[in-house]
Amino acid sequence: MKQDDLEAIATYLKDIPAESAATAPLSADDPSMQAGAAIYRDLCAACHKLDGAGVAALFPSLAASGSVASREPTSLIRVVLRGAQSVSTSAAPIGPRMPAFGWQLNDAELAALLTYIRNSWGHAAMPVTERTVRNARSRLAVRND
Numbered sequence: 404m405k406q407d408d409l410e411a412i413a414t415y416l417k418d419i420p421a422e423s424a425a426t427a428p429l430s431a432d433d434p435s436m437q438a439g440a441a442i443y444r445d446l447c448a449a450c451h452k453l454d455g456a457g458v459a460a461l462f463p464s465l466a467a468s469g470s471v472a473s474r475e476p477t478s479l480i481r482v483v484l485r486g487a488q489s490v491s492t493s494a495a496p497i498g499p500r501m502p503a504f505g506w507q508l509n510d511a512e513l514a515a516l517l518t519y520i521r522n523s524w525g526h527a528a529m530p531v532t533e534r535t536v537r538n539a540r541s542r543l544a545v546r547n548d
């Protein structure tokens with residue numbers, strides 16, 4: 404890549420606000436928080452742990468992740484819909500994988516799950532709506548990466 408392009412990408416990335424504008428987390432009694440917590444316990448906690456802390460050098464902490472509470476949830480939606488694969492190196496050959504959940508969770512379930520992780524462990528971020536998930540899913544459907 405050219406230096407100018409690299410600098411433009413870096414400027415863009417540094418410009419994205421890390422945390423959302425919400426000041427207080429949604430109440431744990433909120434129905435979407437309760438639904439999201441149940442899904443998180445079933446599908447995510449085995450790797451990322453109930454307290455969102457993950458496992459050092461294996462599964463990232465969601466509690467410490469800026470992308471979880473980002474104002475713009477597209478990347479977050481994408482990683483849960485499609486999964487992700489860490490690179491493997493000769494020093495760290497495992498390259499842990501985040502499974503895809505797009506086939507297993509519908510838009511309402513994904514919205515509740517993401518709203519839950521965006522409002523847990525110290526995060527306070529705008530809820531993710533079913534419509535936002537539906538739009539992201541249809542935009543991603545035409546990309547095969």
Ligand code: HEC
Nearest residue numbers: 446447450462463468470482487488489499500501502504
């Ligand atoms: C089998 C273990 C495993 C399970 C189960 C799992 N993940 Fe992951 N997750 C990973 C790994 C490994 C990564 C890092 C992938 C990478 O490096 O690209 C990851 C990354 C992530 C990230 C990106 C974090 C960041 O800071 O960029 C999010 C968000 C996430 N997972 C959410 C979830 C949610 C929500 C669930 C449940 C639906 C879930 N994960 C289930 C292993 C798992």
